[in-house]
């Protein structure tokens with residue numbers, strides 16, 4: 624859901640084609656080989672997108688490509704600046720991604736983000752139905768997970784690890800930073 628939020632905020636700010644830009648923002652998570660689609664490199668204990676390499680690999684800078692790069696930039700900033708706050712007690716960062724920590728909060732977080740940022744479910748569903756993974760095998764499980772997140776009825780329950788206001792602040796600030804970065808890209 625964070626990627627749809629980022630797509631909305633940045634396409635508005637930069638006046639990009641919202642549909643094309645949103646497609647790019649979700650594509651990296653919809654293909655089977657996500658190590659490849661995210662240009663992942665090892666950094667300490669985890670794998671992070673090599674944004675610089677991805678940016679330098681761009682041949683045709685259209686709005687879908689801008690969206691694709693935005694996805695990688697958000698994932699990278701999430702791992703570099705948001706996640707480390709949870710590792711302050713010497714936890715293994717990789718452990719955070721086990722079922723009972725950050726991920727357990729996701730369904731509640733996603734439902735609240737959808738509402739807070741007033742995302743257009745119909746528009747997102749429409750985009751998802753027509754998405755084309757450009758010949759790369761689609762990850763059906765990931766695709767269905769995304770569709771379910773968008774269409775799930777309101778989820779109640781308390782966030783255990785993620786502070787909603789802090790996360791919203793992170794998303795807004797990060798989207799602004801990424802918008803500046805995307806704006807500076809030239810073909």
Ligand SMILES: [Zn+2]
Nearest residue numbers: 651652661698
């Ligand atoms: Zn991703």
